[in-house]
Amino acid sequence: MDIRSYIDSTYLKTLSQSGLNEEQNQEVVTTLVEEAIRESFKLVMIRPEMVSLAKQMIVNAASNVKVGTVIDFPEGNATIEAKLKEAAQAIADGADELDFVCNYEAFKNGAVDLFKDEILKGTQLALANHKIIKWIIEVVALTDKQIIQLSALIKNVVISNCKEADYSAVFVKSSTGFYKTPNNEPNGATKESIIMMLENASPLPVKAAGSVRTYEEAEAMIKLGVKRIGTSSALAIVSGGKVQKGY
Numbered sequence: 001m002d003i004r005s006y007i008d009s010t011y012l013k014t015l016s017q018s019g020l021n022e023e024q025n026q027e028v029v030t031t032l033v034e035e036a037i038r039e040s041f042k043l044v045m046i047r048p049e050m051v052s053l054a055k056q057m058i059v060n061a062a063s064n065v066k067v068g069t070v071i072d073f074p075e076g077n078a079t080i081e082a083k084l085k086e087a088a089q090a091i092a093d094g095a096d097e098l099d100f101v102c103n104y105e106a107f108k109n110g111a112v113d114l115f116k117d118e119i120l121k122g123t124q125l126a127l128a129n130h131k132i133i134k135w136i137i138e139v140v141a142l143t144d145k146q147i148i149q150l151s152a153l154i155k156n157v158v159i160s161n162c163k164e165a166d167y168s169a170v171f172v173k174s175s176t177g178f179y180k181t182p183n184n185e186p187n188g189a190t191k192e193s194i195i196m197m198l199e200n201a202s203p204l205p206v207k208a209a210g211s212v213r214t215y216e217e218a219e220a221m222i223k224l225g226v227k228r229i230g231t232s233s234a235l236a237i238v239s240g241g242k243v244q245k246g247y
Helices: 022-039 048-060 080-093 104-108 112-128 144-161 164-169 191-201 215-224 234-238
Strands: 007-011 043-046 066-071 097-101 132-136 170-173 206-209 228-231
Touching (some): 007 022, 007 206, 022 043, 022 048, 022 234, 043 097, 048 066, 048 080, 066 080, 080 097, 097 112, 112 132, 112 164, 144 164, 144 170, 144 191, 191 206, 191 215, 215 228
Parallel strands (some): 007 228, 043 066, 097 132, 170 206
16 A cells, blocks of 8 residues: 555654754755655645745645644644634645644633634634644543544534535544653554544544554554544655654
């Protein structure tokens, strides 16, 4: 199976996280984009400040690779207004896809209406601008019951307010890959969490992100039914290698 069309090749570290200066960080992004163009990956997923650079490179190369970015990453606890402002700027800079971190903590604290309003307004903004949106629920921070509830809630908001033709443009995504777990335990997608998401988000598509570190794991996720896979080691995975650490 050629999995390249499922791959969101990802680099989301800040300067402090990477230990690089601005020029070095930009070089990493440039290399990521060049690799994605060469390998025909579906998308490059980068931080908002790098969107314009990536978009121009892809346009210059006449490539079909898409540019994605993250919104309110990685905590997801900003106001709805702040998220929409960040998303609008990313759209203006040329982003094709927006991966929002949903306010899962608000949901866990009982603010269900705030959560639903965020999903509705973010989705409406993306669809009005013909963009794909993915809602990151951060499975490792949730119980199984909460994974089921959040997946179903996002689905219900979309089904109640959007056209059926738009369902395929609204994803539920497993993880940021940046959540701090005890003892550096895995912080991304698992088979169990993805199955719960697929069963409860359908007909919305699902993206598996984090902890997919081999070709075999990626293929298994695709066979389960995911439509995208986020990884910071795209080339190694599609080439059959194994990644020990990272997103």
